[in-house]
Amino acid sequence: MAKASRRGPYICGIEAALDVVSGKWKGQILWELDVHGVRRFAELRRGLPGVSEKMLTQHLREMEEDGLVHREVHAEVPPRVEYSLTGHGRALNQALGPLGAWGVERMRREGSETAGVAEPSHG
Amino acid sequence: MAKASRRGPYICGIEAALDVVSGKWKGQILWELDVHGVRRFAELRRGLPGVSEKMLTQHLREMEEDGLVHREVHAEVPPRVEYSLTGHGRALNQALGPLGAWGVERMRREGSETAGVAEPSHG
DNA sequence: GATCCCCCTTACTAATAGGTAAGTACCGCA
DNA sequence: TGCGGTACTTACCTATTAGTAAGGGGGATC
Numbered sequence: 001m002a003k004a005s006r007r008g009p010y011i012c013g014i015e016a017a018l019d020v021v022s023g024k025w026k027g028q029i030l031w032e033l034d035v036h037g038v039r040r041f042a043e044l045r046r047g048l049p050g051v052s053e054k055m056l057t058q059h060l061r062e063m064e065e066d067g068l069v070h071r072e073v074h075a076e077v078p079p080r081v082e083y084s085l086t087g088h089g090r091a092l093n094q095a096l097g098p099l100g101a102w103g104v105e106r107m108r109r110e111g112s113e114t115a116g117v118a119e120p121s122h123g
Numbered sequence: 124m125a126k127a128s129r130r131g132p133y134i135c136g137i138e139a140a141l142d143v144v145s146g147k148w149k150g151q152i153l154w155e156l157d158v159h160g161v162r163r164f165a166e167l168r169r170g171l172p173g174v175s176e177k178m179l180t181q182h183l184r185e186m187e188e189d190g191l192v193h194r195e196v197h198a199e200v201p202p203r204v205e206y207s208l209t210g211h212g213r214a215l216n217q218a219l220g221p222l223g224a225w226g227v228e229r230m231r232r233e234g235s236e237t238a239g240v241a242e243p244s245h246g
Numbered sequence: 247g248a249t250c251c252c253c254c255t256t257a258c259t260a261a262t263a264g265g266t267a268a269g270t271a272c273c274g275c276a
Numbered sequence: 277t278g279c280g281g282t283a284c285t286t287a288c289c290t291a292t293t294a295g296t297a298a299g300g301g302g303g304a305t306c
Contacts, residue, residue, distance in 0.1 A: 013226030014150040014219055020229070022145060024294070027137040041253055052295060057254060067232075077303060078252045088229070095225035096137055102218040103136030106143070106211075109190075147264070164283055175265060180284060201273060201282040 020066050020092070023059050025051050027096070030085070033069065034093045038084045068092060143189050143215070146182050148174050150219070153208070156192065157216045161207045191215060 010016040021027055025048055032047045033039060039047070045056055060083060063069045068089035074080040085093065133139040144150055148171055155170045156162055162170070168179055183206060186192045191212035197203040208216065 010226070010230055011151065012154060013223035013228075013230065014154065015226065016230050017222045017226030018141075018144065018150060020226075021141065027141055028134060031135060031137065042251080053254070054256090054296090055294065058294095073253095079254090079302090081253065088232075091228075092222075092225055095221040098218040098221055099140045099215075100136035102215055103133070103138065103140030103143075105136075105214075107133055107136065107139050109211075165281080175267095176284070177266090177286090178264065181264095196283095199282095202271095202284085204283065 017092070017095070020063075020068065021096070023062070025055060025059050026063065029056075029059060029063065030068070030089065030093055030096070033083060033085045034090070038082050041081050041083070044083065063089070140215070140218070143186075143191065144219070146185070148178060148182050149186065152179075152182060152186065153191070153212065153216050153219070156206060156208045157213065161205050164204050164206070167206065186212070 010019070021030070028048050029044065032044055036043075036047075041056070041060075044060075045051060045053065048056065060069060060071070064071050067086055070084050070086050070089075072082045072084075074082070133142070144153070151171050152167065155167055159166075159170075164179070164183075167183075168174060168176065171179065183192060183194070187194050190209055193207050193209050193212075195205045195207075197205070
């Protein structure tokens with residue numbers, strides 16, 4: 001629904017992987033979940049400054065469909081929903097490690113504004 | 124020009140890297156160039172079935188700006204332009220390796236239509 | 247009892263990525 | 277003369293993605 005072109009026949013693995021992480025916040029969601037293990041919706045929201053509830057929900061749903069995140073709803077009041085990475089999600093994060101390292105290199109090369117921002121471990 | 128949000132302040136390396144490979148054909152361009160070493164515009168075009176000249180030019184220009192590809196114009200008639208990967212481009216391809224492997228795994232899991240398609244080496 | 251928090255959903259709108267088609271300038275070939 | 281090939285550029289249009297704003301149902305807090 002969200003994307004018509006998703007899950008299409010891929011030519012190579014890169015495509016299949018990029019399809020799953022393409023989305024403005026997905027990389028960060030993956031990172032948050034990797035760092036914290038388990039996060040609730042509102043925590044995630046606070047951890048991703050600027051994200052709208054719509055986008056967060058949408059991305060989380062897509063990532064759940066893609067088997068990257070596990071969504072656990074506790075039938076309580078107030079409702080509590082916990083998100084965590086699945087094995088595949090953690091594997092993706094691992095696979096993203098070298099790419100992250102390359103990105104950090106690039107930021108360094110460009111003298112990007114890295115000031116005061118903690119560098120992700122991602123691996 | 125092409126993207127307003129590019130080269131912005133990144134939170135993590137993943138973002139910086141994804142920014143550079145996000146684009147419908149960039150992964151494949153990287154792959155083509157990695158496999159063949161040097162390619163001309165028309166060769167690249169034939170290697171990427173479905174790409175339009177506009178998109179190919181645009182992506183190639185962005186990748187040149189990003190320091191991933193080297194563009195060499197030979198002042199001949201007819202014009203000859205050769206594209207190849209820079210060191211950074213090759214490094215990116217290396218970094219993309221694990222991600223590609225993950226993608227291949229995912230395709231396998233989903234029983235995706237991989238039939239008859241050569242699997243990229245990517246690493 | 248009004249308001250806040252929880253976790254979303256829906257509708258509407260803006261921005262951007264990508265596709266289509268045509269044009270450019272030159273040459274070789276038939 | 278006219279077509280095909282070289283490597284693009286430009287204009288226009290649509291599809292997809294993201295942002296804004298609002299609602300909703302229930303309980304706790306002020």
